[in-house]
Amino acid sequence: MKKLSAVMLPLILAACGGASPSDDPTSEQVGSLPLTIIEPANNPSSAEKVALGKQLFWDPILSGNQDVACATCHHPDNGYAEHIDVSMGVGGVGLSEARISGALVKRNSPTIVNTAYNGIDENSNYDPSATVMFWDNRATSLEDQALDPIRSKEEMRGDQFTEAEILDEVVSRLNANGDYMTLFTEAFGDSTINDERIAQALAAFERSLISANSPFDRYARGDESALTQQQVRGLNAFIDAGCNACHSGPMFSDYALHQLTVETNPKLTNAGIDDNGVDGKFRTPSLRNVALTAPYMHNGTERTLHGEDTKRCHCFLQRRR
Ligand code: HEC
Ligand code: HEC
Structure with missing residues (x-):
């Protein structure tokens, strides 16, 4: 992955400074996806x-x-x-x-x-x-x-x-x-x-269903015109808020399980079904193409990407600040 570097993005690293919730800065890198994929040795594609x-x-x-x-x-x-x-x-x-x-x-x-x-x-x-x-x-x-x-x-x-x-x-x-x-x-x-x-x-x-050349990917590979100023501000705000502690790497996911505050969907509870994930934890979802896949969270109860909806499920972030 081409990582977002200080040379290319002084703003991001400056913003990252005080707000970062983890001690390991390399694990919080976000950046572009490779343009080609790796296939398993026993299942080459054709x-x-x-x-x-x-x-x-x-x-x-x-x-x-x-x-x-x-x-x-x-x-x-x-x-x-x-x-x-x-x-x-x-x-x-x-x-x-x-x-x-x-x-x-x-x-x-x-x-x-x-x-x-x-x-x-x-x-x-x-x-x-x-x-x-x-x-x-x-x-x-x-x-x-x-x-x-x-x-x-x-x-x-x-x-x-x-x-x-x-x-x-x-x-x-x-x-x-x-x-x-x-x-x-x-x-x-x-x-x-x-x-x-x-x-x-x-x-x-x-x-075969890959999208690895988004405006963000082109920006992270060095094309500064690929994102608008507003989008760059959003990227910096994302890092400033510490979202990349979990939504990290080229897929914006650490692929680890975390416990947020997302309850079982009431439709399931009403039908007598409980969903506790793994001891209450669920995987950090990728945020790629996220605008196309509403509603959100494992229980699908958040309808938009608006700040209030995201915050409700990530209330620990407010506590941290
Ligand atoms: C501690 C790790 C962690 C941090 C920090 C974090 N998230 Fe998440 N995020 C998760 C997990 C885990 C889920 C899924 C929770 C679930 O459904 O139970 C999630 C879900 C989401 C979703 C829903 C995506 C989908 O496809 O359903 C969005 C959007 C999101 N996070 C955005 C953000 C933003 C924006 C920030 C910063 C303000 C942030 N997250 C910070 C772990 C984190
Ligand atoms: C009735 C709806 C439904 C059908 C049919 C269905 N899926 Fe899914 N799929 C889901 C849901 C819901 C999940 C998440 C389940 C979970 O996490 O326990 C999922 C998860 C997945 C994932 C995991 C994605 C990730 O990032 O973890 C893949 C891959 C997938 N499905 C492929 C398939 C394939 C291939 C088929 C057909 C053989 C299929 N699905 C049929 C609803 C469906």
Whole structure:
């Protein structure tokens, strides 16, 4: 990562001075994303694999009742996330904020754009086969994550198949489909269809969804005209307030779990569901493309990026000042 340096940004470092809440300044660097991504050694990408992954991502054939696709909750019109507080899966009708009647999923759907970089640190190091996924960091790569929604009763499985049955069912459906036989052969060299290949193709597609050349990235790489004065003031205010203690690195996330003051969504509490994350902690979300993915927080209860909403969930920041 090209870090924002004193030469380029005297303002930022000056502002960083007194307000920084951590003793380790290098962990608070923000900067540009690398323009290329690292792929896991056992899942190199190809145009054919990405095409297969895209087809699978959009196809409800992966769900028990064939009524939910990955794209239902990660739709490009909604920043590859969705504009509803907590997701609704099986049995739902409509998309995003218009979706009704589906099984309640515990959390707000995060965008899958740039998940290729999950786990990246301030030196741009990350291991794509051992990184973190989900609000509680429970999955360890895009490949590892990809089959979870298919197995999840609320998200895609429904109650027609058990967790042990669903992947065999999906594989047999794909095997009975001539188009998929062709797509798997093009992607993997032979027509074998199995869980591992489904996950690999979905992950390869997700790794193709990157946005690493935003105005901020160009600014951090040295193009001072890439941000407006107002945006530079915002960046400095962000650092001055200590946001980068956690929203750090090129993804504006330390990928660590923190306890804020974000309660379980009342919709869930009313349905008798509790969501305590990991001992009350949730992962720092990336702030990339955040303007496109309202509402916010793991419980989806904050509707805007306005100061008051952000402050409510980060009240410890006011205490610190
Ligand atoms: C019913 C809505 C829904 C469906 C369908 C769905 N997801 Fe998700 N997705 C979510 C929610 C909600 C989360 C956050 C869950 C959590 O943190 O426990 C999530 C998290 C993720 C993440 C983690 C992102 C990160 O930065 O940690 C990835 C990747 C992902 N989904 C990909 C997929 C893929 C691939 C499919 C299809 C096989 C899929 N999703 C189907 C709602 C959905
Ligand atoms: C101590 C670490 C920490 C600091 C400091 C911090 N945040 Fe956060 N931030 C988090 C965590 C953790 C979450 C998710 C909390 C949850 O949903 O339970 C979050 C969520 C957010 C979200 C919601 C993003 C989304 O996609 O849902 C925004 C926006 C945000 N923070 C902005 C800021 C700003 C602006 C500052 C500085 C004023 C700041 N944060 C300081 C840890 C931090």
